[in-house]
Amino acid sequence: MRYLRSPNIFQRVVVLFLIVIIPIYVLVLVIIHTSGVILHKEIAGSMESRISSYSELIDSEINHVAKLKTEYMYDEDLQQLSTVSIILTDYERLAAVNRLSRKLQLFKDSSRIVQDVQVYIPNIQKTIGIMSYSKPMGDEEKAMIREVNTDHSPKIVSWQNQLILALYDPPNSGARTNFYFKIELSPHLLIESLMKITAKEDGRFYLMDKANTWMLSNASGSSEQKPQNAVQAFLNGSSDPQNSGFGNLTLDEENYFGAYRSSNYSNTTLLVAVPDRQVFGLLNRYSQLFWILSALSIVFVFVYSQRLYLLIHRPLQVMVRALRKVENGDYNIYLKHRKHDEFQYVYGQFNMMVNRLRELIHEVYEQRIHTQQAELKQLQSQINPHFLYNTIFVLHRMAASYGLPDVTRFTDYLGKYFLFLTRTGASEISLADEWNHAIIYTEIQKIRFADRIEVVWSELPESFHAIRVPRMIIQPLLENAYKYALEKKRRNGMLRIAAAAEDGNCLRIHIEDNGEHLEEEDLKRLVYSLNEGAINRETTGMVNVHRRLQLHYASRAGLSFERSELGGLKVTIQIPQMEENEHVPTADCG
Known part of the structure; x- marks a missing residue:
């Protein structure tokens, strides 16, 4: 059976610390997950509450406009102009028109979302507005007013880039129409009244009718088809698209958390979307703290374990590796230990041992080299060493016989020089002989370099x-x-x-x-x-x-x-x- 290596001290320390850290890690993970669920519910409830409040505000404003419209239907001037204008004098008719125009101005001023109010009276073939007295209403516009009032409830419709609340009198389809009442709502005022719903966040809101024929939003580029399709897809995918709900959606490649509420009274849907980075910012911070804590825990485990490793296990490993190097013949090794502990003493004794071994081996090695060199010199000396000396001596006598003092002196020095080099015998000589040989060498060099x-x-x-x-x-x-x-x-x-x-x-x-x-x-x-x-x-x-x-x-x-x-x-x-x-x-x- 193969021997299974048991874990070393370092591995055991790491495992022990992990056993302590992992339960804490799991507990923190559960706390963060629970906090996330609670936070998600609280944010959803808060957004639904705000949406409900603003949706009711819109319904209230539209209801206010509808009531004013109903009250104005029984206005004396409007009734006279729409029924008995033929018996009125020109002055009476003009006075009635002016009074009605001022009343329409009051109508507009009494609402925060009305931009213009117009009444078309077929009896006089004129459209009376705020400070205006214009041409008759077109057939298409009259047909639109009749179409949106089939159920006699206030509806906001989009017509020629305008948001309209309209009715006509009498509502009976078989009777002659006395007048057409058209109220134009201001998109800017509607958006402005809803701005506070996302004042605390960098969010978006979308107000639209249920048929998705018009849409208002505070988001730039909201008129484009892409966000409108994303909003509609979100509403269609909700569990209760006709009432209220919340969920996640993507707008302009960014993730949002959205909540909506539909109103059957005004036939509108209000959707508020807030970026995930803001909605779940606190949760994300908790998550970041969790991961930071996890990283710090892991770092702590390894740092502490590494500390133990540096104190005990690593010095032992260094010593073992050094002993193996010495065993393999590597004596050029020196161990250092900065701390003043037992390992410093052990390392010091090891260094002294290796240094002594190295010195002994070096002495033996050098002695072997010198022995080999001596043997080589002995072999070289077997060639007649006196041949060169004798040749130079003959040259010396010839120079003397021909009267060449410089050559005679030079060959004399040269002969003595080579006689010293070719001399066999002991490797030691007297210092006087070594001194004289060095003088002969300088004399030869003096001849070479002259007076330089x-x-x-x-x-x-x-x-x-x-x-x-x-x-x-x-x-x-x-x-x-x-x-x-x-x-x-x-x-x-x-x-x-x-x-x-x-x-x-x-x-x-x-x-x-x-x-x-x-x-x-x-x-x-x-x-x-x-x-x-x-x-x-x-x-x-x-x-x-x-x-x-x-x-x-x-x-x-x-x-x-x-x-x-x-x-x-x-x-x-x-x-x-x-x-x-x-x-x-x-x-x-x-």
């Missing part, structure tokens, strides 16, 4: 002549000075080599030049190459000398770099004095 470079040597302290040092520790430093500092100088080059004993047990050899191209960054790079072991083309020889000195003297010797008083680089070789037949220095040059 001046070389100044000091005396080597006699007490250090016999000490044993690794071969070739001075010449690579001189070669580096010539190549990178003095070679390009046309004149006034300076190379100074001085040796000084300190406390009688430590020797410092200073090699200085007056090169002009040493920048501070170059000097820092040289120091870094010694401390970190970084090697590049320009520092290979010097770093090798430094490492060989440290290996030979147990890290108590080596090189150091600083800026020379001459302006160039100053390299200092530190060599402790060792007792005869001993491999441990008697003094530390640090």
Whole structure:
């Protein structure tokens, strides 16, 4: 059976926190849902109450107009003009018309929604209006008035872009008509009277007749067919389109919550629509708070769990990964722990262990390299090393026999130089031999550079002549000075080599030049190459000398770099004095 891995500490902590948080999360969700249902009902009830109030207001206004219209039907002047105008004198007829016109003005002023009032009297073939006395009423208009009054109830109809309340007298279809009474309602005044219904919200209202032949609205573009169709579709889709109801609808690509009420008296329907963002704004805020709380809860769980993870689990994982790297042979690893706790101590001990392992391996590795290099030199030395020296010696005797002193001197130096290089034997020589070999090297360079470079040597302290040092520790430093500092100088080059004993047990050899191209960054790079072991083309020889000195003297010797008083680089070789037949220095040059 396959082994099932049990959850780690971090996973268990997360699960525990989720068990605590989830019931609270569900409780908040139930509260928000319940609040939403209650809020929805309250908003619907509030809107229905307002719609009912304004719908009754419209019915009341229309009823007021209808009553005034009925009262004016029995006006004495209207009756005289419509029945016995033929027996009236011109003066009496004109006076009756003027009085009736003023009464129509009073009729208009007594209503908040009437725009104009007109009475057409067939007996005198004239239409009397407010301060007007015009031509007869057309047959189409009379037919419209008869058609809308078939049930003798006040109806608002749309005729030639006008909203009309009309009647005629007598209402009996078989009798002769005495007059036609036409009242024009003002759409602007109707809209204005309904504006307060949406004053608190950025909402819309629609007032229309049940037949959907006309519609008034405070919404811009309400005369377009698209909103009208949306409103009609909403009403047709309601459960009780003939009375009242509420629901959701979409107007101009925005969601609205709508409520409506129909009036059988005025044959109108009033619909109010408020954007969902305002109707359910409070509910949306609750929802946002819920999601914020949910997010914060999740963040809290993971932050706290992560905190535990950082304190315990992660340091252990770091230690395990580090041990695996060491197991795979990676010793260039260093663990850091910022907090002052037990893990800082464990990490510190681990770093000390890895560093010690790395040092031991490095020493073994370098010892192997030096052994291989020694073997290679031994193989190379099997080629007769004296052939080159003998050839140069023959050249030296020929130059002497021909009286060429400069060539004689040059070949003498060159022969001694190659004799030193091809000499076999121990890897250590006396410091005096190393010192003399370096002098021969500078003499050869003096012949090469003539008067361009001046070389100044000091005396080597006699007490250090016999000490044993690794071969070739001075010449690579001189070669580096010539190549990178003095070679390009046309004149006034300076190379100074001085040796000084300190406390009688430590020797410092200073090699200085007056090169002009040493920048501070170059000097820092040289120091870094010694401390970190970084090697590049320009520092290979010097770093090798430094490492060989440290290996030979147990890290108590080596090189150091600083800026020379001459302006160039100053390299200092530190060599402790060792007792005869001993491999441990008697003094530390640090």
